[in-house]
Amino acid sequence: MADPSSYRPKPGQIPDSPGVYRFRDEHGRVIYVGKAKSLRQRLSSYFQDLAGLHPRTRTMVTTAASVEWTVVSTEVEALQLEYSWIKEYDPRFNVKYRDDKSYPSLAVTMGEEFPRVQVMRGPKKKGVRYFGPYAHAWAIRETVDLMLRVFPVRTCSAGVFKRSAQIGRPCLLGYIGKCSAPCVGRVSAEEHRELAEEFCDFMAGRTGAYLRRLEQRMHEAAEEMEYEKAGRLRDDIEALRRALEKNAVVLADATDADLIAVAEDELEAAVQIFHVRGGRVRGQRGWVTDKVEAVDTAGLVEHALQQLYGEERGDAVPKEVLVPALPEPVEPVAQWLGERRGSRVDLRIPQRGDKKDLMATVQRNAQQALVLHKTKRASDLTTRSRALEEIAEALELDSAPLRIECFDISHLQGQDVVASMVVFEDGLARKSEYRRFQIKSFEGQDDVRSMHEVIGRRFRRYLQEQQKAGEWSEENAVEATEEENGRPEEPGAADARTEDGRPKRFAYPPQLVVVDGGQPQVAAARRALDELGVEDVAVCGLAKRLEEVWLPGEDDPVVLPRTSEGLYLLQRVRDEAHRFAIAYQRSKRTKTLKAGPLDEVPGLGETRKKALLKHFGSVKRLRAATVEQICETPGIGRKTAETIAAALAAAAPPAPAVNTATGEIMEEAGE
Template identity: 40%
Template structure:
């Protein structure tokens, strides 16, 4: 700890505020809030504090700390949100590309308002709906709205089309209309206030219906359209009545989709749950208005490794509702967010009304949360697959790796090795293969490691070691494949990635040198996402926005995912394997009955033969064998 940091720690007040941690170049690493700046900031530098790997990495880089004192926790939360949005610090949990999410804007401050897509939300007297994550879906919604309600889409100055709704026109005002309506009028997509085919009052009624629709109040929209249809029919305007009928049917088709999922009562609520990957989390939000599901959106949070569920939820609520134009009276969440009371108070101030954050433990709300969480899992998997198959990003990533690692060509075939173990037992090696940046599951391999020393890789013995040796041992001493190698199904990789830092990389290089294999090999340290290369004391650090870094992370994560599933299976098999498996005549059903009744092998050994034989499906002969085999084990 340098003197500058020590000086700051000594001057921290016992007051609420935010703290800003910076590195030696003045770059903001992290922004946090605290009830007591003195207690919170000092906790990072106390030896007794058990920091997460991410926080340890951050603290090692901190060269300066600034702080801002505020009146209360809510002010601290607001200021923290503003700093995170402005500076997007590396060690904060961040919503990916939050500035690019689109909104639907109803320009109420304009004469004859328009309805269109924008990229930012302001408190400027207009109505905003969103944010949405899918621009295509926003455009489709706008197209549907325009078909249903026929509002203008032009950018003409409409201030001269009609006198003001209230008060006298400004001095010198005179009505100026366009000479003729555009095509939109003739295809029934606009009611043409530009040529006075519609009054201001009639046009305002259209915009009111648009807002009701976007608010999810579709029943009110249908009722209004039905009244217009009936009035048109009574006036013998059957063409207009038919158009109203078609609009009603279109709205009801939307309603049918919403009736599949609805909540009790007529409440507005957002239901929020998430699914996490290695360093990203997909947060799914279902929007219920008047008890009906009107839409759903998902958001990707970055930098969530080592973050608790409560921290993830709190970070999302802050970032999402800070830029959301609508806050419902109830948020139903998967887990209670950290600083729940502070966030709830902040939301109440923003909404200017009551807001409750609920984390249900049972009942219908819990079932809704579980449904939303399942959707989050599916989206996270879709995002993973989508990235893996994105050829343009893939090619860029391979070229970045070629340049960063000084390779002769983009690495078309990459192998990544990962080891999973629990306190030295059930050690598992996993290898995944990527070709042209895409996974090749048919060549994935798992290895049960019989013996692993502290060095990790150097003494690996795999159950599939013969395949590995056959693949590599036929290489020539200079690392080029021989005829025998070329006849094998597997090709040598252009790049090997080892999940680990310098130690794991050194062990891997020893193995490769013993086998006389010359393949570019790197280690990827998970804690700081640093890439180590043999013979270099300093790691390569790719920019966070680098597609190359994103690729090696994804390959590493895929190896970890592939290995951990096998590791869990081995651990499960080991847990349930017992002396009962060795007893003739004791099959799965009898084993299950014995374990269910007695609970343990020790309890069976203490039981009499009569007690064992009395179980359903057991015989005296089987009971005597159980006693005999358990007795041998003891």
């Protein structure tokens, strides 16, 4: 625990201007990002008597080891920079919303030559127009199925589209009138794009004018006695109205708005968002967060707005955003939203009428989401905490190991030796920090030497980053007076970045290293750490046979009860490292191993190889076949059959390969 006075800036160093600040821990990792109208006033508030600070703020300032800041011109710039840094550094003491589920959206790939309508999940992509998100994927598909009658836009995958273009025949949707079949040239690229744009306009809420145009065309067709055309238009109008009926009218004035509600307690908060377009609820989503920083409802709303609109532009930001509390100050946030939309955005609290009633509905949804989340998570939090406490007690650690790294070695008969590193924080996998290693210094079935090498490489990198961070801190102290004059700080080694700008993940150590193996592997890991002078990292090993926990220098293992939550967590960590190593080793093997003896046959392509394997079932049966039997394979003539038979007769059958990491016998290549 650090004393905040040890890194408190000197009087006069902090400028009295807008800016963004970062707190770092002793390893140089950014743990908190904040913005302020006056950096001097805000940062001074962190260095008062600890007893007067909020408990969460007190934990943050005692965890930190340094603070730095960047001066900006306006509060809007501070808001933008704060959002960028939170996304980049993922600070542990900042509010981080996480979706309580993966919501599907209706997407139109306007960036393609022939736009495609489809259901999409995950992060948004450039050149794609999104509508939603929706609660269920089937609701999107039902809506699209009704609208394809009027807007026959392509919905097929790239492979189906290419195949139809090659054979000159459309898919089933093209025959039944639910696709305009641009793949076979029924419509041009320009005509198909116009259909896609009309589809997007209708989904964006501009429905009334389009329906009126269809009704006018229907009446004109009827007057000209084109009854079949009038009938089709009548059915199109009915289909569109059925699609609209799926979204109830909640605001009579055809409003485009997002409504955000927050339900919170002392530890957690749930946010619910209703997306209203054209007066109808077009989508809904929810987030849940741990309140790891001292933040009120207005602060939660500000973070939610950053999360919701940080990557959005144009019409994705609505004209009106209704919230339960306004950020303080509200003007920079409203200006930031207006810049992203390209026009003014009304950010306010609804006071009366339909909008206030709808906000109450959104609030009830947020309360239900918080109750459901706490019900699901209660037992999980308790179990993880108990598991970490049991591990600390069994290994005689000073505190619970909040960060655990596990290493595993995998190879195939001593070839393609690889290693994996997986990371668990607070008992949960942190997959963004997984790492893979190639062991190149030697070949052979020596897991002990491999473990020594990979542990050494990992912590040697950590020490290098620590040294760079120290050098940067000295330079930063010299430049502190220049910072006072408003010069933005220059990025340094303490940022711990790779060449492409991503944060490095070796810059801070774990509390516990787990190796997959017994006493020899543990001794090798401990020896690697001792050689580097790393003494504050505990090491243990988990042997597969009896699930025994081995400690360095101990003749007897630590035996945890089979019902122990600590043992279960160690098994999960070890199994995840094993899975990750095997996946990497197999991916390398597929790139290096050949398909089999058939590769040595001159003039034999992939199509005829597949035909031979399909006909005979395996290379073994093919090797035993006569020339006449090989000729029975479609596409294989007698001369080719004789060449195949001679090549297989000359090639000796390979011995079965055993994967030492799994103990399984690998099948003969090509069988």
